[in-house]
Amino acid sequence: MYRQARYDRKMIFEKEGETDFAMPIQEELSDAVPKTMIRDRLEIPSLPEREVVKHYTNLSQMNFGVDNGFYPLGSCTMKYNPKYADTVSSLPAVANIHPYQAEDSIQGALQLMYELEKALCEIGGVEAVTLQPAAGAHGEFTGMLLAKAFFAHKGENRTEVVIPDTAHGTNPASAAMAGFNVTEVPSSATGCVDLDALQSAVSENTAAFMITNPNTLGIFEEDVQRIAEIVHGAGALLYYDGANLNAVMGWTNPGKMDFDIVHFNLHKTFATPHGGGGPGAGPVGVKKHIEPFLPVPRIVRKNGRFGLDYDRPDSIGKVRPFFGNFAVLVRAYSYILRMGGDGLKEASEKAVLSSNYMKEKLKGVFDLPFKDLRKHEFVISTKKLKEQKDVRALDVAKRLLDYGLHAPTIYFPSLVEEALMIEPTETETKETMDQYVDVLKKIADENPMLIRSAPHNTSARRIDEVYAAKEAILSWRSFKKKENERGDRPSEEDKGECTLCRSIVGDMDSLKKRIGRSVD
Amino acid sequence: MYRQARYDRKMIFEKEGETDFAMPIQEELSDAVPKTMIRDRLEIPSLPEREVVKHYTNLSQMNFGVDNGFYPLGSCTMKYNPKYADTVSSLPAVANIHPYQAEDSIQGALQLMYELEKALCEIGGVEAVTLQPAAGAHGEFTGMLLAKAFFAHKGENRTEVVIPDTAHGTNPASAAMAGFNVTEVPSSATGCVDLDALQSAVSENTAAFMITNPNTLGIFEEDVQRIAEIVHGAGALLYYDGANLNAVMGWTNPGKMDFDIVHFNLHKTFATPHGGGGPGAGPVGVKKHIEPFLPVPRIVRKNGRFGLDYDRPDSIGKVRPFFGNFAVLVRAYSYILRMGGDGLKEASEKAVLSSNYMKEKLKGVFDLPFKDLRKHEFVISTKKLKEQKDVRALDVAKRLLDYGLHAPTIYFPSLVEEALMIEPTETETKETMDQYVDVLKKIADENPMLIRSAPHNTSARRIDEVYAAKEAILSWRSFKKKENERGDRPSEEDKGECTLCRSIVGDMDSLKKRIGRSVD
Amino acid sequence: MGIDRSMLDEIGISNIEELFSDVPIGVRVDGLNLPNGLSEMEVVERIQSMLGSNLTTDDCPCFCGGGVYHHFIPSAVKTIISRSEFYTSYTPYQAEISQGILQALFEYQSFIAALTGMDAVNSSNYDGATALGEAATMCHRLNGKRKFLVPEAMSWEKKSVLRNYAWGPGIEIVEYAFDTSTGELSAEDLRSKMSEEISGVYIEVPNFLGVIDSQIASIREDIKDAALVVGVNPISLGILKPPGEYGADIVIGEGQVLGSPMNLGGPLLGIFATRQEHVRKMPGRVIGLTKDVEGERAFCMTLQTREQHIRRSKATSNICTNEALMAVAAATYLALVGRDGLRKIAEVNIGKARSLMKSVGELDGFVSPVFTGYHFNEFVMKPPIEPEGLNKHLLRKSIIGGLPLDKHVPRLGGHMLLATTEVHRREDHERFLRALAEVS
């Protein structure tokens, strides 16, 4: 049975030792900085490399990544990322170049980005791509600015963006950041865009309709052509959230579906592991009519040389300082080279097969709302478990961890009650998926107490999120302050333990009661 | 409390999936190899990269290394090895050069080796060094061949090598491999070389006396000058096992102690982690009179260029094909640069301080045979625990693992009953050593049942070594054969489990009884 | 490779086509018009040879800064961020199985809190420029006002990003001048621009001209109730007073210097810190300290009700994927160099810049430093020829020159911003000076 590693939980701030870091010797500066600006103390540790490496190595073992096992987090495309991408993205020719270097001295880098843009144009069915955005949400924000610039340029004052209620939260947030009012339209009974609702939502005020297709239920919007007609009919733009591109490469593309603007999540589809939260890259592709507004610089090819074009009067300017997350772009480029056109198509096919395979195996056990055929992901509901045994989707998720399997995305999209959103991806074997199915079935039959008190085998047990939010302790400094306020100082014996936690041990008993005692 | 990770224990041979490895396309060869020589099947798996990486990543988490924590394995100098050594030893200029390249094309490599030899000469107090041997034992073997060649050249027929009974097993084994008869001399009551015994052991037949100083008890042989007189008096050579050099750098050296031949364990003292068993490097240093016999080639400097001298008529030839474990040599060189003369001396001082610090803290709790002052390591005895509670050194060692602390070397040297040989090294903090001391004290007071049934928190429980030796199953192939012989084939459910183990479950009960039931 | 037939069979699907039957014929494409796939060996070879033409700091010392700097990175940083448990995990939605990254990010937040003197730090923005954008919108959330003051002397890219972030909420960006003699901010000009309408004031320490402003410690008096946003170079905080001590409401900065390579400017690391009282208005993901059911200290993402996936269009930011791995690199870097090391690095940078600016100034035709203020690791100089031309000359000598200032600070056309850090050896300075002398 799986068991996650567990080491002492001391913070680096609590460790002791003497630094062995050295700099080349240099004369002392008597007046390095203005007197008013000199710092008197800095409260960070000074440890030997040995202690630092031990600390973070052991912390890493208390973390689960794709390399440790199945991670079918829906909407996140946690596929395995091949290691050659690590090799190429950490070459000195990638790492050790400065963004302000002369074009002549970074021809290789410019060529790579140029070719990557071209490949993304083909994959997305678009006519121009900017690699600048740092992540998917940043791509959405860029896309919304492009829409804004587009209409501003046309002299139209469109202030609204329409978004389905199943959309990823970044979509409304990005539209709002760009200054749009967001209208959410409910889905139809099929889990898809409700055409009537859409029709009545769009108007001459609508700047854009943002969707992802397949949508977050993993369902392909079969009415996508009608959607395009309605949206374009109202003079609005169609925005494609490309996070789910992994499902359709080589079969269709946003351009073909008549979208005007699309962002890619390179860290979902193109060989970039998620880094515990990032970095990613969120290039934005557009049709011809939006191209003039793209951020500067554009990478251009002239007489066999690559250059940077800043002379773009209609450009929105910049969404980040330089060229985007270059090291991530190198990964994506290597992946596209390795896979080739056919390989990318096959990747999508396998992703869709995996998803439908698992869905078929699970649909007898859990509810599968809406239609049968799914793309790269599917959403099941554990509603029955809740009704019958008071076991929630959250509990099932936590219990899965005990088996060394990552949980699916839960409670999203919100129109499915007790949702488990599963995205197996193309890189997982049948053996792995079968195991997941078996475990889910097994959990459905387990003692509810055992499930509700899960996880048991992870380095931490069920975590108190309410407490975290209430206290909002976001740094060691703030922790220490609160500790001082409360006046409970650690005694010698429990140095390294969280006295704050202890002091509220009372609160916990009720929590413990609710989830049942630990059943190891 | 510490807990080691645990994943499924399937062998790579039991995993399923489809390979994604590719080679550039090439025409088929109809007659690649002689018909009689063609293979008809190859029983190794064909898996996707994803499965292979997952498998070995998870296996790695079931392994404990220095980077995970304290590893005070006596005689092995498991210190923390700084990461810059990883950087320099994996530079393309190290990895991607062929040993038969022309001298002109590897000047940098030759210079590095030349300078490393010079530095080792200074550290060892010797006049010439060969970097060729692959490990300590290989250095010893080389040293013994040098002795053999030395006497052959002098026309003396000396057939014996004298070694203290406390010596590391490689010493007698290496001498024997070189064709010498080995005489072991018992230690005196002080744990040191018994001068009288040595005197009577050496004769005109003695080729060499091999020792390490400080010896394996961590005691400095104070009579080392007398020893040299006795050995040299008999016309024999003095050989220094430099595995323990970490204790004395900058304070003394084998040359100064009048040794003729010495080997260095670069993987103990000089920034090479042990790799789970290797690679290491075991350079051999010699005084002038032995130099003519060193392996070829010698690295020479002429007019600012570095070259290889093969024209050495008295050389023993080669002990391995090329120049030694070059990548390891680069590590050692970087470490010496980083530390400098003073730094190396300080490293020894700290190593000795650590050892004496821990020894002082432990000597009240366990027996410390022989004198008080130790160098880099010390040996305590848990004899009392055995007498009082039937808890052996082995049990204490296993119990330590439960705390995420590696066990010391046990039962060595054999003249100490129930020996724990502890070498903390200079890279551990006081905090770490204090913790180890506390845990050892705690164990001494624990329920003997708990200790005898340890470890409880490691990925495997107490292991049946007798069974391993009896069955001698050294490969999957041989496992499968035995399984077939016994006729028990795995059923579908327990695929991936060791049916062989199951079939002898009877044997185990007795074992279980002896060690007591698991007490998690 | 290829499709696993047995899976199709088991679910009663006859072919892949069937799985895509929901894709209307009208929107289908016939595969991808991209070259055939290559083997791993070919891919690595191809990219290596394509990028072979890039000039790197391995061969050419680089005197360019302007936001991204070439610093020494201890090898152990790479060791840690190469741990696949970290870099192949997602944003830690399941806290129990993700304590490793959660604690590492909490420690990152704690390091930045210690450096900046703030209590609340998020677990990263994309970069310093977008962090500034989010800081401006946060100021607006704090006080509802819509004018944001920024220095005239600032990277134009950063300004452009800021304007894009300000566009949505309709925040007006107003500039205040610098003192042409000291290179510090013009207190006079700043004061003249202050009014009831000002939402926030942005200052940089050191500023874009490399100058450590000596008036900063008392800036609060000048800006009254407006929010104070301070942009820092975190390495300089090894020696400089933390903004928390002079009244900052928000501290932002570019964290690339903390253990990340330059990577042509990405990935970077946006630092974002604020006071505890503003915590619920801040953008980005944050890791909080808590406990598990056994009362053990533990960590989880928190204050998610500010975030897009719960608040949707009302969120404090749209940020989802951030730069977590760079934050782990920063934590590791800071732990490795430690308190004394960071100060030492800061001092070495100051010393190197001081010596270089003086030597450049001694060359015929060069004015250096142009400003009299205290400098960190950058300074402005005026070469005898056009900066662009100078850079071309330097490139021929395998030296990466400085940043021409015309685009950024039009008033400083003809000037160049030079950066130097601890990676430059005496020989590098000498070589640079020799190359400069050739145009004097």
Place this chain on the structure above:
Amino acid sequence: MGIDRSMLDEIGISNIEELFSDVPIGVRVDGLNLPNGLSEMEVVERIQSMLGSNLTTDDCPCFCGGGVYHHFIPSAVKTIISRSEFYTSYTPYQAEISQGILQALFEYQSFIAALTGMDAVNSSNYDGATALGEAATMCHRLNGKRKFLVPEAMSWEKKSVLRNYAWGPGIEIVEYAFDTSTGELSAEDLRSKMSEEISGVYIEVPNFLGVIDSQIASIREDIKDAALVVGVNPISLGILKPPGEYGADIVIGEGQVLGSPMNLGGPLLGIFATRQEHVRKMPGRVIGLTKDVEGERAFCMTLQTREQHIRRSKATSNICTNEALMAVAAATYLALVGRDGLRKIAEVNIGKARSLMKSVGELDGFVSPVFTGYHFNEFVMKPPIEPEGLNKHLLRKSIIGGLPLDKHVPRLGGHMLLATTEVHRREDHERFLRALAEVS
């Protein structure tokens, strides 16, 4: 750094001097006469620049083999052997906490067993040459005899190492000739050297001349009761009959080709395999399959009673530290390329060599291939000029040439051994041929 006073105080020692009071004054030295220490940054820079003058296969294609080869290494191999749990652990004396490396090494043994068709494999020798040395002494242990037959055409270094291993037990090394037309072994000569006294016969497949001997499958008949020791290139076993199928008693080989870089020839990986019945006579560390007290499958070092730390001077070998990490690299490599991949790599090597040897033969003045037998990835050719001179010429063209044979096989003075592998692109061959043509 520096000494921790509090530790001295706690144990009542007044100074470091006291801790070394047992070192007699007469043997003391006053520190080390070595330069002062450098910072990490300087160390890395220094070594990088020192080694900068090495020509590497990154810039120059290499046509040299002779025991060490430039092969493609999948990136994932590095990923795995960079796992610090593996590479910072010791030989796994405490099995319970070391299952990871134990299983990985057992899998290495299993891979080699599958490749070679043997049952028992050790967890590595230092390299192929010392493995041969240990094989010769093991033959002596098996049958007490003292004559060991080896091919005339063999690397002189390997022969020299063998002689040193044979020196102790007094084993006589006798050579048998090769067939000057086919490059295979001369069966006649071999038979003529066979006698009751022969302890073992060593053959190489492919042999030093790059030839895959077609008579090997029936070699057993010729050598009767002598032990058969086969030296293999493990990559060739992707396509070649395993030695276990033609009666090998011991199989050795150089495992560097399985996922390790050339590293100027070290670390390497000595493969050592034997039949189950000989297992207790074999040298080196071995990992055995067993179970823990809960009946779970587990692994531990076993048959340690053969080893030096127990048997001391009676041990089957003195080996202690071996090349475990390279064995893990080999296991990872084999798992990654897999059954079909290994065969494919073998085929590509054969194909590349076949095409190159033919093209070289078409150049004026070059004889290639010199031998008519089947080749793996090496072949002998005779250039129109001295091999050493040819190599100098090639080096000027940034090509690393082949191995001159005079030192190794004096009969083949003036000949050169060329190697080519999957890493060579068509362009590399073309470039090489153009450079050769210049001397023809």
